Amino acid sequence: MGIGVAVGAAGLAFGTAAVTAGLSPAQSVFLSLFMFTGASQFALVGVIAGGGSLVAGAMGALLLGARNTLYGLRLADVLGWRGARRALAAHGVIDETTAVTLVQPDRESARTAFVTTYTVLGGFWVSTTLVGALATERVSDISVFGLDAVGPAIFLGLLWPRLREGDGRTWLTALLGAGLALAATPFLPSGVPVLLAASAALVALIGPDTEAGAPAGENRPEEVRP
């Protein structure tokens, strides 16, 4: 349940950020219900808040959401679902469900863990998004609550375990990504600098394959955050 409360806090912050960016409460809840991948949602409303193009915002959200594809690849054999069940389960493939599911000893407990985490988190995420969105509509200045620091803090919490387990290349990728985005921000429309920063990932292709087996940040999924 601890993880549910943490997600609830993030959901409040997302509802707030979304409404501040100009989304309606219905649109905010729609994203939490159907997009259901926090970092991408924050990235998208961040671009909208900055007055950037919707296409740039969508591209950033999708690029960030592509890590769920990696999670899905890992979960496929563990869960072993086909057909309609697989299609339904796909919606729940996110950082937290992957983290909890991959540490289970067998398929039965993995399935139980996946479904439990998915439904508990989903419930918290959607309901707190609604609360945050409705509350923000009624508060004139949200900056007094410091909620503008929550978005970057969430990204930081996601990046941290990857940096801690990564090598020099990981740090270089992160620094180059941040530097590229900052350098481009004054000149390019909101959202585009972050897309440009994705090219920093090419650094990872330099040099020999040091990690035989699992790459940094993905090999210890229990450390992955929402």
Added chain:
Amino acid sequence: MTLWAALIATAAGCYLLKYAGLAAPRRLLDNPWLRRFATAVPIALLAALIAVEALRGEGQALAWDAARMGGLGAAVLALVLRAPFLVVIIAAAATTAVLRALGVG
């Protein structure tokens, strides 16, 4: 309506990315180049998002908001101390709010 269309399209895209992982052959993970690049992309994106959101100013300008940076400093401290995710988020928001109430930033 454009906004709704963008939200629906992005949500659909994010779902398809998840589904693709569950449905694709798992041996894709065995390709070291693909795996390294795919692992590095979120690192570059997350670092870029942290930088851009932390230094967000009016419009396209960058700005140093001392209260917000203080909040992120508190988040880093919480992460170093291996605090739970909830504590990291609350530390960031609470520190920013307190600093702002004190007139910082």
